[in-house]
Amino acid sequence: MKAMVYRGPYKVRVEEKADPRIEHPNDAIVRVTMASICGSDLHLYHGMMPDTRVGHTFGHEFIGVVEQVGPSVENLSPGDRVMVPFNVYCGSCFFCARGLYSNCHNVNPNATAVGGIYGYSHTCGGYDGGQAQLVRVPFADVGPSRIPEWMDDEDALLCTDALATGYFGAQLGDIVEGDTVAVFGAGPVGLFAAKSAWFMGAGRVIVIDHLDYRLEKAREFAHAETLNFAEHQDIVVEMKRTTGHLGADVVIDAVGAEADGNLMQHVTSAKLKLQGGSPIALNWAIDSVRKGGTVSVMGAYGPMFSAVKFGDALNKGLTLNMNQCPAKRQWPRLFEHIRNGHLKPSDIITHRIPLEHIAEGYHIFSAKLDNVIKPVIVPS
Incomplete structure (x- = not known):
């Protein structure tokens, strides 16, 4: 074959x-x-x-x-x-x-x-x-x-x-009617997560990415508000500003390990054997959600040496839900x-x-x- x-x-x-x-x-x-x-x-x-x-x-x-x-x-x-x-x-x-x-x-x-x-x-x-x-x-x-x-x-x-995982990501958010839901990543899984959030009662859905054409798709397909993180000095500050300085009720990480690769991989076409990527999106999610909120993670991660802000998640009283989608x-x-x-x-x-x-x-x-x-x- x-x-x-x-x-x-x-x-x-x-x-x-x-x-x-x-x-x-x-x-x-x-x-x-x-x-x-x-x-x-x-x-x-x-x-x-x-x-x-x-x-x-x-x-x-x-x-x-x-x-x-x-x-x-x-x-x-x-x-x-x-x-x-x-x-x-x-x-x-x-x-x-x-x-x-x-x-x-x-x-x-x-x-x-x-x-x-x-x-x-x-x-x-x-x-x-x-x-x-x-x-x-x-x-x-x-x-x-x-x-x-x-x-x-x-x-x-x-x-x-893709659809099942996006839907599962919204499920993991434990969305309550009227919640503000933020989705990091406007790829297929992020688009489906944003669309699914409405089915679960979200009152507001915001999709964050850096590619304008994907954000346009998020507006058209998922009927979401959008933010281009490349246009803001600090996307976390912008997320706080747009949510009354509280943060979103639910944040969904639909990015996972950096899908664009890191600098070493682009320059050398080599991989660091045990490095499964960077937790940038996950840390943004922890910082962007309100105290007592929920972070849903279904992006693909491998082992990471970089620090995840687990102390911040603890101190904010966050619920972290994650898994590969069944x-x-x-x-x-x-x-x-x-x-x-x-x-x-x-x-x-x-x-x-x-x-x-x-x-x-x-x-x-x-x-x-x-x-x-x-x-x-x-x-x-």
Whole structure:
């Protein structure tokens, strides 16, 4: 099959790889019909996540058609059109039984915290992802679901991570009716978090970013107020000023590790092995929220040597809620919003790129060229 492979920071290309095969009776093989590049893929692309191995195939957002199933699979059949959540999980361990699919205890031998994630670093289990023609899907009776007949493929694709994660970020904010909600980051997840905040009763939503075209999208798609932090000497002071000098009730960090890379990585194309990025956005969130408020974090972070303002969070009496999103847990609510016309996830898609041109897709997305918001990858 053809698949995207990682060859080092800023280096990806399409190569021929062996077709995946059934390795366990509950596996399925899915022929990918659509995938996408996620903002957290850029952390891998920039060499910011530990144990990202040469030869790995990225891609944790994908949909497709079932080609083959193992002998124990009961819920899927060849020919089924399926959406696959980005979490790999068993469905039966202590954590899965409590809906914490992203913390599954049985799918990742490399970490005790996060479960498995398709197409991410080997700290997340080392599962090849969906930026390829075919992908092996473990626990096929648990994760994948048939796409509802009424749902468009592109809408289903965005439910596999970006939409579910944005919605989850708003959930983690414990939004109370009338709350002022600030969202750092106007990428796809931030846009979906801002949109979802209204569903949960927000009285005011403010999105902060430094790219004018993304802020314009936040106004159009999420109906949010916007602030360009590059236009203010101190974005925290501006946030206090615009919230009556109290701070927002809820702040959502939809940035995570610096997706644009740091200076060392840009100059040397090298990575600092254990540095998962900078906590700038997280510290802004802690400083911008009011005393007694809530900070929601669902951006991708690795280990950091830089200081997080934990003392400030303590002294302000903040609630910090965070996790990787258990994507499938969000689907019933999201399906209703989509079916009732309250939400059209595919409205944020700006680029549709053939798999063979994926290197150009990563360059466009990384460099924020051509007003890119969300690129979709289409295998041939």
